[in-house]
Amino acid sequence: MNQRRLAAVSLAAVTLLTAVCGGCSSSKSTTGQSSPSPTATQPTSTATGTATSTPTGAGGAAIVAAAPIGQFGDILVDSQGMTLYLFEKDTSTASTCYGDCAAAWPPALTEGAPTAAHGAEQTKLSTSTRTDGKTQIVYNGHPLYHFQGDKAQGDTNGQESSAFGAKWYVVNPAGNKVESS
Helix, strand or coil: CHHHHHHHHHHHHHHHHHHHHCCCCCCCCCCCCCCCCCCCCCCEECCCCCCCCCCCCCCHHCEEEEEECHHEEEEEEECCEEEEECCCCCCCCCCCCCCHHHHHHCEEECCCCCEHHHHHHHHHEEEECCCCCEEEECCCEEEEEECCCCCCCCCEEEEEEEECCCCEEECCCCCCCCCCC
């Protein structure tokens, strides 16, 4: 319970940092939109398993942060505190998770360059284009995903699951899988 409170406090710090920073990025938005804090959208899936939204910060760009979660220590989460995972079957920045796989493991999407916060490293963040043209967040060469079985901040129900041909792991701020001890 104490670790969940710490995770909630960490998420609040990320949200506050985002609200204070707003559009601190050196890039300029061409859409004219300004959003000083993350929007509260959850990743959702269509019947074909295509993720339709992801939590975002200023200008539609996703935020990736580190938060202390349970026995794992600091792991990557989105702006809503939802755990992010890597899929061992992905051997490059291109995702191999589509269809039923993407329905169970919605890709973490962004509408611009993702932003690192609270212990995540900006230099490790990049993106790749999915076959549907959407932009998926990549961290240290690993496409990132949510797990449909995680319902609340700090949930790690997908940790070390074996599904769709390989294992799924939470990711530490160094960009490596975290194995349960």
